[in-house]
Amino acid sequence: MTLTRKQIDSELKRIELEEGVRVLYACESGSRAWGFPSKDSDYDVRFIYIRPTDWYLSIFEKRDVIEYPISDMLDINGWDLKKALNLFRKSNPPLMEWLQSPIPYLEQYGVTEQIRQLLPLTFSPRSSMYHYLHMAKGNFHEYLQGEYVKIKKYFYVLRPVLACQWIEERGSMPPMAFEQLVQDMVPDSLLKQEIMTLLTRKKAGIELDLEPKITVINEFLERQIAYYEETAKQIAVAGEQQDAAIDILFRDALKEVWGS
Structure with a gap:
């Protein structure tokens, strides 16, 4: 079975409506993006999303991932922007791979490109x-x-x-x-x-x-x-910390997506 980009776009829109979020970026992350899929390979869609501002203004810890069971060859799940940025600070390789996937499905608003611009400074x-x-x-x-x-x-x-x-x-x-x-x-x-x-x-x-x-x-x-x-024991330890820039990036994303 082959999924079309239109079907994947439709699924992302459904997630936005059901979850009350905005998807900032979505891409292929598995063997299709690596260039060696099997005939029956799933579509491994990963995305970064952002919730309305009030969701973050809480004393309670909340679930910061959206996950769905694999269905019709579609394996789709995403990370909240705040979670993604904290992993980005730690030079998380899967996230860094997503950001340069050769098969992007969606990129809206300016935050994803701003993250990419910091990648050389945070890479460990x-x-x-x-x-x-x-x-x-x-x-x-x-x-x-x-x-x-x-x-x-x-x-x-x-x-x-x-x-x-x-x-x-x-x-x-x-x-x-x-x-x-x-x-x-x-x-x-x-x-x-x-x-x-x-x-x-x-x-x-x-x-x-x-x-x-x-x-x-x-x-x-x-x-x-x-x-x-x-x-690996002798290679450079880490990139530079960009905490202030990442904080600004997060706040700017909230303003751009949801307004003041």
Whole structure:
């Protein structure tokens, strides 16, 4: 089943009406945005929303996420702007990926672009590298051991490993698109040929299940994971704190969306 942009837009409008919020930004966040969806991949829609001003003027802690069960291939949920900005201060990689998704569905008001402008100042190479390293290690040890492996899981280890390499070499947030990471980070070699062959098969809709392991890729991943376990300890700790600017950004967003 394929969902159209119109259907996703309609769902976002429904959420705005039911929840009494305004969606500031929405994008694709999963394998479709990474560039290697399966034939039956869900649409992983993530969004940032803002509630009316009075909602924030309370002594009580309130739920700051909107989540719905997966239905009709649509996995959709969002974070309140205040939650998103607090995670942004901590250089949260999933949020930073959303902000540069190659498949945006909605962007209204000026706040999302203002957040992007602060991204280079809040980006923390070390915490981001640890995030991707943890992802790579977990998937590598769970899915890519033995003579036969779940072949599609190579993408879920290669992408975070190459993201670590990007962070080490360029000191910035890596792009979401898997193919860009491969082209920029992997020199022409047998390794690159094997990776691109897998990607071609995935894009063609060939279901990749249990197959003999690809030795050149396994050896590369094992070597790189061990390397980044040591490298992450020595990489820069964090970006600059921009608390005052983020506070101003939040207040300005409330004024822009809801008025004084």
